[in-house]
Amino acid sequence: MTTTTASDLELRDLSKHYGSTVALDHTDLHVPAGSFTAVVGPSGCGKSTLLRVLSGLEPVTSGALLADGADLTRVPAGERGVAMVFQDYALYPHMDVAANISFGLRLQARHRRDRQPSRAEIARRTQEVAEMLELDELLRRRPDQLSGGQRQRVALARAVVRRPPVLLLDEPLAALDAQLRISARAGLQRLHREIGATVLMVTHDQHEALTMADHLVVMRDGRVVQADRPEQVYAQPVDRFVATFVGSPQMNLQPGVDGGLLGWRAEDGRLLEPGEAAPAGHLLVEGTVELCEFTGSAQDVVCRDGRTSFTLRQHVGTVWLRPGDPVRCVVAPQRLHRFDRDGRRLG
Amino acid sequence: MTAAATLAAQAPVVARRRRPGLAGWSYLLPLLLVVGVWIYLPVLATVVLSLLDWNLTSPTAEFVGLDNLRRLLSEPEFAQAAGQTLLYAVALLPFSTAVPLLLAVLLWARPGRASTIYRSLLFVPAMVAPVAVAVAWRFLLNPLNGLVNEVTGRVGLPAVNWLGDPAWALPVIVVVTAARVVAFNMLLFSAALSGLDRRAVEAARLEGATGFEVVWFVVLPQLRSTTVLLGLLSVVLAGQWSFTNVSVLTQGGPDGVTDNVYHRIHTLGFGYFETGMASTASVLVLVFFALAALAAEAVRRRRGRS
């Protein structure tokens, strides 16, 4: 399934105000062409507004929006070559699946003087994308006769059939049940590879963002806090907020020297053998096990030391800790994250 | 005692207390009572009256069978009135469907304080006393010194005796009636529009649809059932909606061109006290609409739409 070249997106000092509330606050962002970029952040951080502004459904208050360098800010919604899948799918209730998918192409044919793509071409591409998303038996069904998963796939098919250079996904997996979500995740990534467009996915689920994206953007209060490869954001969180927001369980934090903070990931803690001394330079953490969360291949052990608590991950093969057991573990210096008094990363 | 058994023990209590059959019918009773006594009993009386020659006050009424029907069909006035009732239905159709739908869509396209104010203003004609509006129109349409002829005169058009000229009288009555119909149906369409999924409209915008295409391909198709319903209602009620204006402005004249079956029945029943003929005319109207309703039902069922 060929596609036009994916576009590289760029937001320059972009702001969006709804009356007095500020949804995007001088945001700067670069979305690499052809990437699968996930935008994650707490609710109200401006990620949905980002999509609505990119798609053109909302006008920009100030700043610029570029695609491959071309200024899109003033270009009307329909003419930006941007397709979007809504969170609640927004299918056309009175059209069957085939009509839903082909509506965009039929509009294109109406608008162009050469009346391209032709009726046969539209039918072919509709059939092709329907097969790709396993919808070919459902083409005559109406939206209200479809399951949640099927509706989501129709919404995807409708967006993808026009071969858009940019595909926006608004919490695409939120409405699916757990089982369907896993297969849909793989489906979306496969789809991204096949159509080669730049995909920008908005989600509140940081786990989803980490697993699916090749470019991760963390937002807060209308601003981009960090944008990088997922493993880089996971390994080098730029501040306390990113550190605790990305990755589960949350990064353990405890007061560091001179008011700063020391953070370590649950999997970076190494259990000491009874009587073993803590190696030099390593951080020693002690406590007793409060509860254990078994996840099949590993176990997250939540321990308490007086007022503070921390989580340690044990992998299969070691002796499983039980609530009430004493815990002494150490963290290697190079695995430690140091934050200053304001939560910004040091070094 | 498995869990299922204990559950079963309780179930019958619930089932026994709930008797949908009896309760259901007792809920329907007020409606059946009221419609039965005050609509269908009088219909029966009308059918009986249509077979008698009685003027309501004389003690004797003699059975004349279909004589009333023969006299009714022989007089040209009733046939003319019946034909014109259909004319009213067709003429009022755009004012009960297209015009209010257009206004409702315009208001719906730009939600906000302005559209709320416009919607309230546009609903006013539905609330003002019909007699007052009719009288105001008599002023405006006065051939000698009315405002309408004043304006058309300035533009160079000849002065028209709007309510007195057989060519113009019916269209004028339709226009005078239209305001109230547009006002009512505009609000009903607005209600239907508010039920639509706004996200689907945004999706269409993203697919490159212009404002017009969004309305034509996404919005209007979803309003088809409401439009058809209001269209049918308009065909059925057009005669009744125009009744007040006909009786106040033209009394069915000139040369009977503005008469419709409802005004004719009123003239027969109350003007001439021909109770027999008035009842016969009503039975004919009732039979016509009952057949039309059955035909519509058959068409709908054969088309298989639920």
Added chain:
Amino acid sequence: MAGRELLPDGAGRARVGGLLWHLALCGAVVSLLFAVVWALLSSFRPTSRIYGLTPSWPTLEHYTRVLAEWPVATLVGNTFVMASAVAVGQVVIGCLAAFALVHLTPRARRPVLALLTVSLAIPPQALIIPQYLMATRLGWLNTEAGLIVPQLGSSALAVLVLVQHVRAMPVSAAQAARLEGALPREVLWYVVLPALRPAIAAVAVLVFITTWNEYLWPLLITPRTEDTTVQIGLSQFVTAEGTDYGGLLAASTLTSLPILLVYLVAARRITDAFMQAGAR
């Protein structure tokens, strides 16, 4: 988000589109309201100027005379009682029937609805005589009951609208309540009615206005002045000696005020009632 342009065509075209939008709607308002406004203005013109187009100083002569000689209060009072009683009556009957037709006796729905639809087409002019004879036999001449009860007969439209809304409601809530042992009466009261409130408001407004403007029935059933309604009162201005236009226009303005006031106060709620009624 109020005020948000639903059909954005880019900045430039939006401004032009906006202008056209306002023009079209102002055009509609003018053409629909012209006669009503003309009637209102004419009610302030002195009798000698009421005909013709020569401008004149406004005068309250018609209003003072109407307020002095015409029983405005009694007429508006009678009509208000009649219209509200009929509205409440039809809504109660409508809700009970709609609930039963959808939840309790669905088998009865098709025949009953057919019966109601046909009843809409029956010319009221024909039924008036038998209805009048029945009402007077019950001794209801010149009484509130005579005005109200027979008009409950035209509940068909109310039922048809309410049934549509009850059917549009998700069935799950009612079924859940019934599973918890709720009686039909409780299902209606606690589950169906709260969700039906906007539709009820919409129907109540429609019935109130239609009944307020009813002419034929009050004419016959309440000949006595103290018991009759506004529309009959208005016809007293059309006399054998010619029509007293000034008085008629002043009187109809005065008697339209109550509905206009109710509407202005409740305009938001009435239009919203219609809007939500649609949303169901």
Added chain:
Amino acid sequence: MRSVSTRALVPLLAGALLLSAAACSASAPAADPGSVTITFSSYNYGTQGSAGTGTQALLDRFAELHPEITVEPQSVPVADVLTSARAATAAGEPPDVVQLGYSKLAEGLETLPVQPLDELAGDGWDAHVSGIVPGPVATGTRDGSTYALPYTISIPTVLYNADLFEQAGLDPDQPPATIEEVRTAATAIVGTGAEGVYFAMADPGKSDYLTQSVMNSAGGGVLDAGGTITLDSPASVEGIRQIQSLTTDGLQPAVAVDDAMAAFTTGDLGMLVISTAVLGTVQDAAEGNFELRTTAFPGFGSAPAAPTHSGAALVSLSEDEARQRAAWELISFLTSEEGYQLIATEIGYLPLRQSVVEGELAGWLEENPLLVPTIEQLDQMQAYQSFPGPRSNQATQLLQDEAVEPVVLRGADPQSSLTSTANRIRELVGAP
């Protein structure tokens, strides 16, 4: 089972209660033995303007004279007088005294339980009726008994705009007396740009009083003494044709009566030929615009004018003995000298007793000259003729809708329209 039955019946009870509670609220008024209560259905009562206040004055005066009789007035729209009277009769509670328009009288006499007034009056009848103008009394008499006495009578008269007359070079003190003079005056007035004359033939209430006045004055008439329908006779047709020629020659606007009245009150119409009943309304509307004057109904050719009257008579429908007597008291007062005097001064209808004209009214007539020309023409007034049988009102409406309006306003051929309509009426009422 027991709990189900009671609770399920709640909506059932609601419905039944609604109906029964209403039934018992119609308590009959307690009749105290001494006084009698009678109902008076009047289309003037409660209306705006002099008609309403005048009727109230009459009833107040009657109450002073007869404290033992309480009159309960019922105001009814003028177009629906017969309707509500017949409906009330069907309901078994007919009004005791009814003000019934002459165009509907014939049908009323056939279909309403009208009482012979001469029997109710007993021996006082001859003294009472002798002073009244004979024409309308004759109309209310059927085979020897009089069922209706004239109450509010008006005759067609010519209202004219003295200022317009002067502008057109006509002498306002020499108003036209014949149809030919009306034509010449109208031609002059049209010369000044205003409309010439308007005969209110197409009466909104579908009454044919003006049609009959024109036909009578032209030597024809709707019916002849023997009861044969003569509205299509050459003389009748000629009368109507003369009125039509005014329209075709552009001297008379082809508009509705309401439109013509509006034009007259704004001074755009020279002469308006209409019933004196509208004098009050037109006088108020014309105030300050121009000087309003009146003259008698014009003659056709050499024959004197023979206008008939419109307006209403009083009939009694009560069956009960005591109420019949009370009804006669009211009718006799309203048609007494004092009654007619009040009717003329308070409402503006014609005083139907010559004794009243020469008596108390003489002074009043000086200040209110508008009625004088008509009063002087009282003796030429013809009795209003109604078609025989229960369908007479329908026949009258047929005459007005099918013949008079199309001919006068829309140029239909007088002879063929009147002939075809005459035949339909002959078949309808079964007359020769």
